[in-house]
Amino acid sequence: MALTTEQRVRRAAVKLFATKGFHGTGIRDLAQSAKISSASLYHYMGTKEDLLVGIMRECLDRLLLAARQTLETVDDPAGALSALVTLHVMAHAAQPDETRVVDHEVGALSRSARRDIVALRDEYEAIWADTIAAGVAAGVFDAPDPAVTRLALLEMCTGVARWYSPRGPLPLDRLAARYAQLALRMLDCPASPGAGAAERAREVAARVWRTRP
Amino acid sequence: MALTTEQRVRRAAVKLFATKGFHGTGIRDLAQSAKISSASLYHYMGTKEDLLVGIMRECLDRLLLAARQTLETVDDPAGALSALVTLHVMAHAAQPDETRVVDHEVGALSRSARRDIVALRDEYEAIWADTIAAGVAAGVFDAPDPAVTRLALLEMCTGVARWYSPRGPLPLDRLAARYAQLALRMLDCPASPGAGAAERAREVAARVWRTRP
Amino acid sequence: MALTTEQRVRRAAVKLFATKGFHGTGIRDLAQSAKISSASLYHYMGTKEDLLVGIMRECLDRLLLAARQTLETVDDPAGALSALVTLHVMAHAAQPDETRVVDHEVGALSRSARRDIVALRDEYEAIWADTIAAGVAAGVFDAPDPAVTRLALLEMCTGVARWYSPRGPLPLDRLAARYAQLALRMLDCPASPGAGAAERAREVAARVWRTRP
Amino acid sequence: MALTTEQRVRRAAVKLFATKGFHGTGIRDLAQSAKISSASLYHYMGTKEDLLVGIMRECLDRLLLAARQTLETVDDPAGALSALVTLHVMAHAAQPDETRVVDHEVGALSRSARRDIVALRDEYEAIWADTIAAGVAAGVFDAPDPAVTRLALLEMCTGVARWYSPRGPLPLDRLAARYAQLALRMLDCPASPGAGAAERAREVAARVWRTRP
DNA sequence: TATGAATGAGGATTCATTCAT
DNA sequence: CATGAATGAATCCTCATTCAT
Numbered sequence: 001m002a003l004t005t006e007q008r009v010r011r012a013a014v015k016l017f018a019t020k021g022f023h024g025t026g027i028r029d030l031a032q033s034a035k036i037s038s039a040s041l042y043h044y045m046g047t048k049e050d051l052l053v054g055i056m057r058e059c060l061d062r063l064l065l066a067a068r069q070t071l072e073t074v075d076d077p078a079g080a081l082s083a084l085v086t087l088h089v090m091a092h093a094a095q096p097d098e099t100r101v102v103d104h105e106v107g108a109l110s111r112s113a114r115r116d117i118v119a120l121r122d123e124y125e126a127i128w129a130d131t132i133a134a135g136v137a138a139g140v141f142d143a144p145d146p147a148v149t150r151l152a153l154l155e156m157c158t159g160v161a162r163w164y165s166p167r168g169p170l171p172l173d174r175l176a177a178r179y180a181q182l183a184l185r186m187l188d189c190p191a192s193p194g195a196g197a198a199e200r201a202r203e204v205a206a207r208v209w210r211t212r213p
Numbered sequence: 214m215a216l217t218t219e220q221r222v223r224r225a226a227v228k229l230f231a232t233k234g235f236h237g238t239g240i241r242d243l244a245q246s247a248k249i250s251s252a253s254l255y256h257y258m259g260t261k262e263d264l265l266v267g268i269m270r271e272c273l274d275r276l277l278l279a280a281r282q283t284l285e286t287v288d289d290p291a292g293a294l295s296a297l298v299t300l301h302v303m304a305h306a307a308q309p310d311e312t313r314v315v316d317h318e319v320g321a322l323s324r325s326a327r328r329d330i331v332a333l334r335d336e337y338e339a340i341w342a343d344t345i346a347a348g349v350a351a352g353v354f355d356a357p358d359p360a361v362t363r364l365a366l367l368e369m370c371t372g373v374a375r376w377y378s379p380r381g382p383l384p385l386d387r388l389a390a391r392y393a394q395l396a397l398r399m400l401d402c403p404a405s406p407g408a409g410a411a412e413r414a415r416e417v418a419a420r421v422w423r424t425r426p
Numbered sequence: 427m428a429l430t431t432e433q434r435v436r437r438a439a440v441k442l443f444a445t446k447g448f449h450g451t452g453i454r455d456l457a458q459s460a461k462i463s464s465a466s467l468y469h470y471m472g473t474k475e476d477l478l479v480g481i482m483r484e485c486l487d488r489l490l491l492a493a494r495q496t497l498e499t500v501d502d503p504a505g506a507l508s509a510l511v512t513l514h515v516m517a518h519a520a521q522p523d524e525t526r527v528v529d530h531e532v533g534a535l536s537r538s539a540r541r542d543i544v545a546l547r548d549e550y551e552a553i554w555a556d557t558i559a560a561g562v563a564a565g566v567f568d569a570p571d572p573a574v575t576r577l578a579l580l581e582m583c584t585g586v587a588r589w590y591s592p593r594g595p596l597p598l599d600r601l602a603a604r605y606a607q608l609a610l611r612m613l614d615c616p617a618s619p620g621a622g623a624a625e626r627a628r629e630v631a632a633r634v635w636r637t638r639p
Numbered sequence: 640m641a642l643t644t645e646q647r648v649r650r651a652a653v654k655l656f657a658t659k660g661f662h663g664t665g666i667r668d669l670a671q672s673a674k675i676s677s678a679s680l681y682h683y684m685g686t687k688e689d690l691l692v693g694i695m696r697e698c699l700d701r702l703l704l705a706a707r708q709t710l711e712t713v714d715d716p717a718g719a720l721s722a723l724v725t726l727h728v729m730a731h732a733a734q735p736d737e738t739r740v741v742d743h744e745v746g747a748l749s750r751s752a753r754r755d756i757v758a759l760r761d762e763y764e765a766i767w768a769d770t771i772a773a774g775v776a777a778g779v780f781d782a783p784d785p786a787v788t789r790l791a792l793l794e795m796c797t798g799v800a801r802w803y804s805p806r807g808p809l810p811l812d813r814l815a816a817r818y819a820q821l822a823l824r825m826l827d828c829p830a831s832p833g834a835g836a837a838e839r840a841r842e843v844a845a846r847v848w849r850t851r852p
Numbered sequence: 853t854a855t856g857a858a859t860g861a862g863g864a865t866t867c868a869t870t871c872a873t
Numbered sequence: 874c875a876t877g878a879a880t881g882a883a884t885c886c887t888c889a890t891t892c893a894t
Binding site: 445446449450570577578585588596605 | 788825
Binding site: 019020021022023024104107108144145148149151152153154155156158159160162163170175178179182185186188 | 232233235317357362365371391
């Protein structure tokens, strides 16, 4: 089915913001990319910033939703962390442009918009913090500085969006599995998590980002 | 001692490019920040892009230099990797603005400048690749997909520039040690590296970035 | 009874043109104010300028009509001038927005429209000129420079639209009477005009602008 | 002597704002009129609104200054009012563009700027109010509704800017004298004021607006 | 009758850069 | 060495208007 003009605009914005940055992307670039006039653009968006905020919010909303849905059915910390990593990596590999925008353009937001977006991001990171803390409390994770470990994990996984290509040699699920393994090693967690957790994460990812299950 | 005007310009640029992005930073911002008129700016730089290239090149040059100097005296793979991580983390924590610019603004470069900068970056990453390969060959590292592991390591360490604050609770050397530990865990490397490697890295860092040894 | 859409448009235009000026009022402002889409607006008006012309013409037509009807039954110059002042003041107090538009936005008209509108205005002012001339000829007015006196009178009376508020302390008929007095003083006219003239003016005003008689 | 670019800009703005209105005047019109590029315009002004505010403030400042200087040496109410009228009329005839801008474009100001400008205008009008009140108290003026009389007087005199032309038949000082006479008649003031007051007003006007004395 | 979609022209303002002084 | 003056091109966004539905 054909795309709505609004969708075309959104996609053009995502691609351009990811590639050239928010400030590096002109309204004319956007218009040309969406195949409409720059005046028409304003039927489908408010400000250029509104467009940015919309992209960021949707991306973070999905990430939050996916994380919550996944953790609902996972109990053990190793499984939970494994699932979070799987989700995060799949999201960043499946939507590298969206996630790059979220990660790189927070500084381009106005004060009030930034507050909102950062709040969402913090909410998401809190899930990771809780999961790590639970594993440490349960004695299955070793993390002398849990905050540092959390940030190291997140940056490592987020980085996928900066280099992963679907045309590369590594299938997505294998990549995700590799990252889950790395993450558990970082926490010195010997137990392989039940396969269910990662499985569950892949299902949710398939639903939320239409990745191949 | 007072700063040269050229240094003031350079610093202003680093700070602004890191904070607001290359395209988000105007020549007037730069001038104001360097306490100089925008016309005078052009006595101390070529183009705005030249300034950017200069910043990036210096940053990468130092990183390369530091990595090479350090590895000169380190032989074992665990020690080498540990040293690379230490250096990289210290560089990114000590110069978060410079390194953020390097990491975020490659896309703002013109084709030819980008080629140069990316070449430098590749050169640097090749050192990591070699180190990892050596460890795998020696049987002390486990890395089923070495390229993935390398990228995961680099993104993890580079991420430090996005969150580390010298006013935080963690002293820099402790942070670096923690990251080295994480890295070795990721490679499933049991052996603690000789303390000499990290020591050597700290010395080099002190010289190159004036971090406290 | 409910207002026609056309009336809503007209009123919105009058209010906005008076408040923000013709050039300061956007087609979208108009649409929003008339609770209609900006495209629908074009069913009820021609151009934005047509709307302006319509407002001006109606306002001036009424003024002319009222002046002529009033003077039909008034003979003495003092009475005539008194009636003109009464009418003018009541019109400008009762319809401050319309009259402000007429007075302020002539410069926004295209050449041909301006010619028409200015012709109407001149026609109206000619009535004043004639009335003053008649009084001077009859020896009841003293006006060394009749044109100056006419302009002074008109500007004085027109100014009412710029400050009068129906919520102020002064009832409209009292205001009009005060202005009539001022006008006669300016002409050094001792005779109080017959009460009939002002009475007649108030009746006409009541019919033309629905002021309370 | 040749005019500064800044002066050229100011004059162009005054002329255009008076003729086509603030919103009707484009930045390009201004630039063309001042014979510079539209970008260069911004070396000599802040915003378009700043330009407007500057014009208004200077105009009102001069009016206030002139009024105060004049009244310093005038004591009797008739003389004072006569002087105020003379000044006001001369100012509006000598600077019709500036004063038209002040009178017509207050609505184009942003909230805060409007507050400032209206405060100045109120200050000026207070001088008139005081003068009228003094005359009434002294028994030389008859003004049943002093506020109404003040507004009628001001509107009458201000109107001069809307029609007076230096190429017309009436010399400026004669016009001013005529208006002073009209004003005193409006207040039913029999006494001719001492010739000194109007003389003084003309001197001040000559200094402030370079009118011919 | 009513409107969402569409646009070329233009709105004010800022851009990076040059150059004469 | 330093800068005020200058500008063409570009910035984001709004303008009045049309038209197919």
